[in-house]
Amino acid sequence: MTSRTARLLITCPDKPGIVSAVSSFLYNHGANITDLDQHASAPEGGTYFMRLEFQTPHLDMSRQLLAQTFEERVARHYNMDWRISYADDVKKMAILVSKVDHALMELLWRWSSGALPCEITTVISNHDALAEAVGRFGVPFHVVPVNKDNKVEAEAKIQALLQGNDLVVLARYMQILSGDFVTGWPHRIINIHHSFLPAFVGANPYQQAYDKGVKLIGATAHYVTADLDQGPIIEQGVERVSHRESVETLRELGQNVERNVLARAVRWHLEDRVIVHGNKTIVFA
Template identity: 70%
Template structure:
């Protein structure tokens, strides 16, 4: 545990916008003896819209005071403003499981950043439907499990994956080339992040970069989003694009696209781990 964050907590709030919210939250923390180190807010309208807030603060003896803090905030502030809210302590390290198939660029970016300490989490294991990346994963000291998935065993395979992933706070699809079942997704609400190219809904299926090359695209990119039962329709967390030219080959398009994918996914995962994302319907508010 990093002693510099042992007394750090984050408060995420969603409610209808009303006068006095900032004062109520900051006054509550002040009277608890907390020091606010970061405060971000967003309102959808100048008057009467939806209000979102992220507060990071320091409070001595946080771990022993956490339960009382939650109870007191709910009674004195949250109920008054009908808030949807949660409190997280930075010292409670989130656990992350990764699903991958054969393509390694998104996976290796996460493992590398984690090894360097820039992803504040514990990566518990990697599960794949192929054997190909075992050595790459185990070189980082992370368990690797193969669970084959085919049209005849999907229910059993996803039940096994769900069982093995229990205890994780987040699942990341690092180019996992299988469509998760609706039952599986419903067990992990807003706890699964996926990455894919930003050509959708065009160029669906195999070899999208070849399709893009044949159509002469001028922009390629990537999208990271939460997974819902509606395929590739979940709330978007992060996107990025790169301009390309007519003289790019298919391989150059793929190389550049994979570079965008790895960075977009890493940012999305990091923001989730740092409690920077509030989901509101099928949209996200990201305090980056």
């Protein structure tokens, strides 16, 4: 059934009749709705969000004509920002990583077991430390060294390797991407930050957490923007800790949170469950 599934995401001003208009349109063209989530930001006059899944075997028109007709008969009337995607158009995903492997290995393991609906095309690193581990999964591994003197050239090489991908995941890639780089991938780069943002932004958050004597540590998966660690948050997780934990123990506990938070965020993106609205996300998980 998955290969026959289409997904419709909608953002528009809220007004009566949206659900009826969308569902009637799909019914009249042979689609069967199998899942629908919605959210309105206010009881009246707010913004309306919808994620809808429908089955396509009995559609009476092509995908292109369906999109064109939906725009003309429904979307334009309700001033919708919308898109339709199809589950059989498998997204291509690339991963950037440095030396720490836990987030990368979690993604590769889930992908190899069929839990991530994508094609992992490549892993790119600024070090060669993980080449053998990645090679066991049959995924191409590329090393692009980065330093303060070659950053422009290195990013150009990475951009060339990324061409054709739909999503880039920073699985503890310990380099700051330039604004020019990020601009080319709007809401298509996901980062895992090893703290519960907006606390402890920047480097060494576990040391920062230890110094503050926190009772919760966490991780945050977010879309990357030109503003460091300020992009729309997709998912977060926490672990309760006490004064007994050392910095190293906090790091070990935190890495377990990181791998799961990142995997959930990536899967939700791949399944078209995330709508970005301003600097926030609506996640229909």
